[in-house]
Amino acid sequence: MTLITLLLYAFSLGLLSYAQPEPLQNYNSSDLLSTCNKISAAVSSASQVFFPPAPQYTLDIRHSTASIIEESACSVEPGSAEDLSVILCILGSTRTPFAVKGGGRTTNPGFSSTTGVQIAMTRFNETKVNSDSGTVDVGAGLNWDPVYQTLAAIGLTVAGGRIPGVGVAGTTLGGGYGLLTSQYGLTLDTVTGYELVLPNGTVVNVTSEDEDLWFGMRGGFNNFGIVTKFTFKTYPQGNVWGGARFYAENQLDAIKEALLKFQQQNDTKAEASVSLSYTSGKFLCTVFYFYDGPTPSGVYDDFLAINSTGGNVSTNSFYDYFLSVGPQPPGAFESVAFADAQGASVTQYSPAVFDTIVDQINLWGARLSALDNTTALEFACEPFDKGLFSHGSASAYPPDRSQAIFPTSLTVDWTDATLNDTMAFALRNISNAIRDAAVADGQDVSHAALYPNYAIYGTPLEDIYGGNVKRLRKIRAAIDPEDVMGLTGGWKF
Numbered sequence: 001m002t003l004i005t006l007l008l009y010a011f012s013l014g015l016l017s018y019a020q021p022e023p024l025q026n027y028n029s030s031d032l033l034s035t036c037n038k039i040s041a042a043v044s045s046a047s048q049v050f051f052p053p054a055p056q057y058t059l060d061i062r063h064s065t066a067s068i069i070e071e072s073a074c075s076v077e078p079g080s081a082e083d084l085s086v087i088l089c090i091l092g093s094t095r096t097p098f099a100v101k102g103g104g105r106t107t108n109p110g111f112s113s114t115t116g117v118q119i120a121m122t123r124f125n126e127t128k129v130n131s132d133s134g135t136v137d138v139g140a141g142l143n144w145d146p147v148y149q150t151l152a153a154i155g156l157t158v159a160g161g162r163i164p165g166v167g168v169a170g171t172t173l174g175g176g177y178g179l180l181t182s183q184y185g186l187t188l189d190t191v192t193g194y195e196l197v198l199p200n201g202t203v204v205n206v207t208s209e210d211e212d213l214w215f216g217m218r219g220g221f222n223n224f225g226i227v228t229k230f231t232f233k234t235y236p237q238g239n240v241w242g243g244a245r246f247y248a249e250n251q252l253d254a255i256k257e258a259l260l261k262f263q264q265q266n267d268t269k270a271e272a273s274v275s276l277s278y279t280s281g282k283f284l285c286t287v288f289y290f291y292d293g294p295t296p297s298g299v300y301d302d303f304l305a306i307n308s309t310g311g312n313v314s315t316n317s318f319y320d321y322f323l324s325v326g327p328q329p330p331g332a333f334e335s336v337a338f339a340d341a342q343g344a345s346v347t348q349y350s351p352a353v354f355d356t357i358v359d360q361i362n363l364w365g366a367r368l369s370a371l372d373n374t375t376a377l378e379f380a381c382e383p384f385d386k387g388l389f390s391h392g393s394a395s396a397y398p399p400d401r402s403q404a405i406f407p408t409s410l411t412v413d414w415t416d417a418t419l420n421d422t423m424a425f426a427l428r429n430i431s432n433a434i435r436d437a438a439v440a441d442g443q444d445v446s447h448a449a450l451y452p453n454y455a456i457y458g459t460p461l462e463d464i465y466g467g468n469v470k471r472l473r474k475i476r477a478a479i480d481p482e483d484v485m486g487l488t489g490g491w492k493f
């Protein structure tokens, strides 16, 4: 074999990825300014470019984690898919680094922030119900809050995120675990179409007929272009039961038993999330209950028999429930100095896994709080129905739908700027410890995918997309031969 045939062979096996054009290496502030001005001159009156210190600029670059905010040269609020197409063509031809922001909730640096051109999707804010098809069109700039609110007024909902203030775009493009996951699947399994601006500026509607793009878009974030609109299936929604209750550490054995039993039940209307946190030297357990009906079946009896230290459960509209479990006052844009997230994938919160989670929160909670007493460490055990992945077809994420995997969110926030590497180390170490405990317990999770919306920066693509990486790279190379989307951050195929 000659070297060339060997290289071609390796390429065909996906062992080598296609050459990635570099972003403009020596771009400087005047290059960036000239790109901003070019965009400003080219777009229609529906769109606008802002420069510091305009208030809109400050809003456009804002993220809930202050440390990942970057001072971009300008911000752009596109007002139509056509304008976004023009913008993407200018960014591509000038090879200008840029970022796309939906709800701005990522904690990973550079995923939706940049020193180049910040695109803020806020003007894509429609919620349009299509009664005939049982779907709703949702603009890519919205958080879940207004979507649920609009739909609640007509007795409908979508299978979106569970906390107020989080973006529809990132949640949906990466997966989407929520209150209705056990009934309807991941948020991405309830999408029926995307309006997408491709890297070359062509605006397309992506549906299940586009085999490759349909596969890639479901889990692939901004690898294939920028989404302007999602179309979701809608579901009838009546009143729901639930709320949050708090428990002291001496109730943990009872909570563990209740959680174990809860995982054996098959009522897909029932959700529960067990949160364990360590803040200011204090351990706290909070259980978030949600039942999709005005009164729960008996599935929570064991939980409800445990003495709580506070909190409430009651019957509410879906929208009021959603607001009640979020930050108060409702709609507040949470703001923290530094934050990291990570996942820990398990097939069950078995006694050994639960005990490891409790040990890890106490161990690292005490350690990290000693370094920075503002540290807030929180883990959420999120059991779902075993059939949660049966509601959709093959997609970028999850790479393996044959067994149920519970994503487990691990989050930490703090204020001491010198601790970023320590915190990242801690979350990776905790995730590994939980995985090792699950493997030792007989769970088949040594290669289980991490949820891309929880995984910490630096996670190898294979740990998230598993065996799909090769196919995703091929699709990406075909859709984006000029590597325009390589000018923006995120999980890159």
Ligand SMILES: Cc1cc2nc3c(=O)[nH]c(=O)nc-3n(C[C@H](O)[C@H](O)[C@H](O)COP(=O)(O)OP(=O)(O)OC[C@H]3O[C@@H](n4cnc5c(N)ncnc54)[C@H](O)[C@@H]3O)c2cc1C
Binding pocket: 099, 100, 101, 102, 103, 104, 105, 106, 107, 111, 112, 121, 140, 161, 162, 163, 166, 167, 168, 169, 170, 171, 172, 173, 174, 175, 176, 177, 178, 221, 222, 225, 226, 227, 228, 453, 454, 489, 490, 491
């Ligand atoms: C408080 C909190 C609660 C959460 N709750 C849940 C939950 O219940 N369920 C769950 O599954 N996850 C949850 N998450 C994780 C959440 O799904 C991710 O953080 C998600 O990426 C946030 O989306 P966003 O639009 O707000 O983020 P952004 O930071 O705006 O975007 C995230 C990524 O998506 C890309 N992107 C954004 N818009 C577009 C677009 N229009 N086209 C192409 N790419 C785009 C960005 O470039 C970036 O790489 C939660 C996170 C937080 C902080």
Ligand SMILES: *[C@@H]1O[C@H](CO)[C@@H](O)[C@H](O)[C@H]1NC(C)=O
Binding pocket: 026, 027, 028, 029, 030, 031
């Ligand atoms: C910025 O870079 C361009 C080339 O990309 C160069 O022509 C220009 O002089 C530089 N400007 C400054 C202020 O350095």
Ligand SMILES: *[C@@H]1O[C@H](CO)[C@@H](O)[C@H](O)[C@H]1NC(C)=O
Binding pocket: 123, 125, 126, 146
């Ligand atoms: C959408 O944007 C328009 C124009 O800025 C504004 O009037 C409207 O209130 C917004 N709607 C939502 C749901 O944010």
Ligand SMILES: *[C@@H]1O[C@H](CO)[C@@H](O)[C@H](O)[C@H]1NC(C)=O
Binding pocket: 203, 204, 205
């Ligand atoms: C996408 O679909 C919508 C609604 O069906 C239609 O109005 C629009 O023209 C389509 N866009 C493209 C680019 O095909």
Ligand SMILES: *[C@@H]1O[C@H](CO)[C@@H](O)[C@H](O)[C@H]1NC(C)=O
Binding pocket: 264, 265, 266
């Ligand atoms: C739930 O379903 C599984 C598998 O079908 C079954 O083994 C189990 O007994 C069921 N659990 C309950 C509480 O009905």
Ligand SMILES: *[C@@H]1O[C@H](CO)[C@@H](O)[C@H](O)[C@H]1NC(C)=O
Binding pocket: 305, 306, 307
């Ligand atoms: C709950 O608390 C009450 C009174 O404080 C006590 O009598 C009861 O035994 C406790 N129950 C459990 C299950 O701990």
Ligand SMILES: *[C@@H]1O[C@H](CO)[C@@H](O)[C@H](O)[C@H]1NC(C)=O
Binding pocket: 309, 310, 311, 312
């Ligand atoms: C609701 O929870 C709060 C906070 O724990 C508590 O103070 C209040 O008494 C509870 N209300 C009811 C009706 O249980």
Ligand SMILES: *[C@@H]1O[C@H](CO)[C@@H](O)[C@H](O)[C@H]1NC(C)=O
Binding pocket: 280, 373, 374
């Ligand atoms: C936290 O640490 C700061 C600085 O070291 C100190 O001033 C403050 O009193 C501490 N707070 C608590 C609650 O321990």
Ligand SMILES: *[C@@H]1O[C@H](CO)[C@@H](O)[C@H](O)[C@H]1NC(C)=O
Binding pocket: 109, 417, 418, 420, 421
């Ligand atoms: C961590 O902090 C150092 C020094 O403050 C900084 O150089 C580095 O970029 C930070 N890393 C991340 C991932 O934010």
Ligand SMILES: *[C@@H]1O[C@H](CO)[C@@H](O)[C@H](O)[C@H]1NC(C)=O
Binding pocket: 428, 429, 432, 433, 436
């Ligand atoms: C966690 O980090 C410690 C070092 O502090 C190391 O000894 C241990 O092996 C790590 N555990 C895992 C599971 O990675």
Ligand SMILES: *[C@@H]1O[C@H](CO)[C@@H](O)[C@H](O)[C@H]1NC(C)=O
Binding pocket: 198, 200, 201, 202, 478, 479, 480
């Ligand atoms: C843009 O990319 C799409 C997808 O690869 C392709 O079908 C289309 O022909 C391209 N359009 C132009 C104008 O190059």
